[in-house]
Amino acid sequence: MSLDKTYKKVPGTTIFDAEQSAKGYHLNQFCMSLMTAANRERYLADERAYLQEWPLTDAQRQALLDRDLNAAMAEGGNIYFLSKWGATLGLSFQQMAGSMTGMSEEDYRDMMLHGGRSIEGNRIADQVREAHYAAEGAQRPAEHAWVTGAVFTSHVPAIGAAWDQHRREEPYWKAVFDGYEVSKQWERENLPDVVFLVYNDHATAFDLTVIPTFVLGTGASYPAADEGYGPRPVPGIEGDPDLAAHIAHSLIREDFDLTLVNEMAVDHGLTVPLSLMFGDVERWPVKVIPFHVNVVQYPVPSGERCFRLGQALRRAIESYDRPLRVQVWGTGGMSHQLQGPRAGLINEEWDNRWLDALVRDPADLARVPHLEYVEEAGSEGIELVMWFIARGALADVDGSGTVEVKHRFYHVPASNTAVGHLILENHPRAEAPAGKE
Numbered sequence: 001m002s003l004d005k006t007y008k009k010v011p012g013t014t015i016f017d018a019e020q021s022a023k024g025y026h027l028n029q030f031c032m033s034l035m036t037a038a039n040r041e042r043y044l045a046d047e048r049a050y051l052q053e054w055p056l057t058d059a060q061r062q063a064l065l066d067r068d069l070n071a072a073m074a075e076g077g078n079i080y081f082l083s084k085w086g087a088t089l090g091l092s093f094q095q096m097a098g099s100m101t102g103m104s105e106e107d108y109r110d111m112m113l114h115g116g117r118s119i120e121g122n123r124i125a126d127q128v129r130e131a132h133y134a135a136e137g138a139q140r141p142a143e144h145a146w147v148t149g150a151v152f153t154s155h156v157p158a159i160g161a162a163w164d165q166h167r168r169e170e171p172y173w174k175a176v177f178d179g180y181e182v183s184k185q186w187e188r189e190n191l192p193d194v195v196f197l198v199y200n201d202h203a204t205a206f207d208l209t210v211i212p213t214f215v216l217g218t219g220a221s222y223p224a225a226d227e228g229y230g231p232r233p234v235p236g237i238e239g240d241p242d243l244a245a246h247i248a249h250s251l252i253r254e255d256f257d258l259t260l261v262n263e264m265a266v267d268h269g270l271t272v273p274l275s276l277m278f279g280d281v282e283r284w285p286v287k288v289i290p291f292h293v294n295v296v297q298y299p300v301p302s303g304e305r306c307f308r309l310g311q312a313l314r315r316a317i318e319s320y321d322r323p324l325r326v327q328v329w330g331t332g333g334m335s336h337q338l339q340g341p342r343a344g345l346i347n348e349e350w351d352n353r354w355l356d357a358l359v360r361d362p363a364d365l366a367r368v369p370h371l372e373y374v375e376e377a378g379s380e381g382i383e384l385v386m387w388f389i390a391r392g393a394l395a396d397v398d399g400s401g402t403v404e405v406k407h408r409f410y411h412v413p414a415s416n417t418a419v420g421h422l423i424l425e426n427h428p429r430a431e432a433p434a435g436k437e
């Protein structure tokens with residue numbers, strides 16, 4: 001499957017997609033800075049000096065100095081962002097749009113008064129459309145990215161603190177960390193290029209101003225957040241904006257309404273699993289694409305929705321034309337309740353039946369309703385729905401391969417939580433993904 005970007009062929013039109021957004025990131029953010037009167041005043045007083053404050057390319061800076069909106073769009077600008085700049089210069093939307101057409105302001109206004117530009121002659125020419133599809137077919141990649149395995153683990157902040165404070169040999173914590181010795185060895189032997197890491201932000205990057213259900217991190221890097229105890233002393237996280245943009249395109253085309261975030265700090269939900277799986281490192285040995293799921297404020301997504309998202313995620317990864325090895329991690333859970341008189345609830349029997357079913361029959365398990373998680377596994381046990389994204393991304397789900405359990409671990413307690421951990425290796429049949437169009 002290659003991704004359809006035929007929209008690039010519409011004449012006289014630039015579609016603002018993730019590729020354009022990455023190219024025009026600072027240009028568009030500069031435009032946003034003009035939304036305060038004080039900044040507009042500074043900009044107008046000394047345009048060049050103000051532009052120097054922004055990490056723009058020469059071409060972007062020149063486009064602004066030339067008042068050339070076509071050039072600004074070619075360099076990644078988007079009209080709604082650029083309109084803030086145009087407004088600062090006293091231009092109306094009609095003046096801005098007209099300036100890109102090669103027409104005089106008056107002629108453009110007259111054209112609009114006479115019914116606007118005709119669609120005739122403004123569609124994609126047949127030869128252009130055909131040439132585009134032919135070229136896409138020719139470029140269809142023989143090589144592509146693979147999902148090599150899935151890791152599932154709890155992500156308790158106290159585990160991170162015990163690790164950072166070198167309390168790893170204390171009996172309480174040794175019992176937890178011992179469960180991850182096999183895992184660290186497995187990662188050394190099966191190191192992927194990228195980890196697609198599903199976690200929930202715990203009122204850290206997202207407060208009550210914006211409550212997105214699914215967030216895909218499309219940035220180049222992510223700092224470890226300060227959750228009130230100071231940031232964890234772990235390396236910064238390197239993203240993979242190119243693969244993330246590809247996944248965004250693919251998932252949104254499959255009707256998953258994602259929020260794309262270029263800048264955010266990542267909390268224990270993401271950094272604790274990295275420590276558990278890679279130990280102490282100077283830098284993380286993989287790139288990470290963070291994927292946040294809202295499980296803080298109801299309504300939260302269902303297990304089934306997450307499972308379907310995981311299936312679409314594998315299709316997205318396998319349509320990426322670079323031979324990258326990708327692991328998908330699902331984090332959070334298992335049973336825990338952090339609030340109210342029922343805090344401390346642990347349901348060992350339910351957790352282990354759930355782990356059995358996750359391996360054996362995830363499609364059926366995904367139908368378990370929220371209420372059962374809350375009732376049986378505690379209010380914060382709902383984090384487990386995130387594991388379905390990783391589980392859905394494995395090849396046995398659509399019959400195109402098998403999975404192998406490499407490791408399973410269960411322990412009570414870590415702070416208020418039952419620690420659950422599972423490694424599933426993915427064994428797609430060799431011909432399956434390559435033959436799948």
Ligand code: DHB
Pocket residue numbers: 155156157158202332333336338380414415416417
């Ligand atoms: C705990 C567990 C979590 O998953 C979390 O996000 C915060 C706290 C705990 O057990 O203390």
Ligand code: FE
Pocket residue numbers: 155156202269332333383
């Ligand atoms: Fe959590």
